Amino acid sequence: MRIPILKLKDYLLVSVQIELDDQTALQFQEDLLNKIHKEGSMGVVIDLTSVEMIDSFIAKVLGDVVDMSNLMGTKVVLTGIQPAVAITLVDMGIELGGVQTALDLEQGMEKLQQVLEG
Amino acid sequence: MRIPILKLKDYLLVSVQIELDDQTALQFQEDLLNKIHKEGSMGVVIDLTSVEMIDSFIAKVLGDVVDMSNLMGTKVVLTGIQPAVAITLVDMGIELGGVQTALDLEQGMEKLQQVLEG
Numbered sequence: 001m002r003i004p005i006l007k008l009k010d011y012l013l014v015s016v017q018i019e020l021d022d023q024t025a026l027q028f029q030e031d032l033l034n035k036i037h038k039e040g041s042m043g044v045v046i047d048l049t050s051v052e053m054i055d056s057f058i059a060k061v062l063g064d065v066v067d068m069s070n071l072m073g074t075k076v077v078l079t080g081i082q083p084a085v086a087i088t089l090v091d092m093g094i095e096l097g098g099v100q101t102a103l104d105l106e107q108g109m110e111k112l113q114q115v116l117e118g
Numbered sequence: 119m120r121i122p123i124l125k126l127k128d129y130l131l132v133s134v135q136i137e138l139d140d141q142t143a144l145q146f147q148e149d150l151l152n153k154i155h156k157e158g159s160m161g162v163v164i165d166l167t168s169v170e171m172i173d174s175f176i177a178k179v180l181g182d183v184v185d186m187s188n189l190m191g192t193k194v195v196l197t198g199i200q201p202a203v204a205i206t207l208v209d210m211g212i213e214l215g216g217v218q219t220a221l222d223l224e225q226g227m228e229k230l231q232q233v234l235e236g
Contacts, residue, residue, distance in 0.1 A: 105125060
């Protein structure tokens with residue numbers, strides 16, 4: 001199963017609305033990086049509102065996606081992180097260096113615009 | 119399998135990036151109408167760029183989704199309709215009354231704003 005990645009202007013939007021198993025997460029990582037490369041996207045918003053919890057593997061993949069996207073020169077904003085997801089990320093020591101966060105997709109888009117403009 | 123529906127401001131965005139089987143299409147119909155009701159959305163953009171062909175059942179469901187959304191007071195813009203999809207829709211006599219179309223998601227959002235403001 002693949003997570004759809006939407007292109008809107010210079011940004012990519014992702015809303016994770018299915019349960020993330022290992023294979024899906026890795027496929028998403030590959031798809032997102034390819035799409036960033038193909039579209040030359042300046043920023044990505046990944047909305048996790050529907051994700052209630054993650055295991056350590058998914059937390060690792062998520063942290064990797066952020067690091068890899070940053071390496072490619074793309075800003076990442078994570079939105080809608082639920083308590084259990086935040087706990088797992090911190091417990092796992094995933095630093096999410098330099099990642100911006102916001103409450104929902106809309107605020108995430110605004111934050112991305114602020115970051116890229118200023 | 120469910121098709122993710124993203125909320126952005128007063129709009130809903132849908133990008134169909136999986137093959138539409140009968141069950142998925144009906145589930146999408148139900149999910150979209152529920153989301154329109156819940157969010158009070160003024161407009162919906164459904165991007166079909168990744169859909170290469172549809173059968174007669176899917177064409178009917180798609181036409182129904184547009185009609186139902188209109189009945190609920192929501193404007194629908196369809197984007198990225200490929201040749202084979204256009205042919206099936208017309209061959210099936212799906213009128214898509216009053217539906218706006220655009221080339222891609224971005225232009226679809228712009229068209230929606232124009233329609234709703236004008």
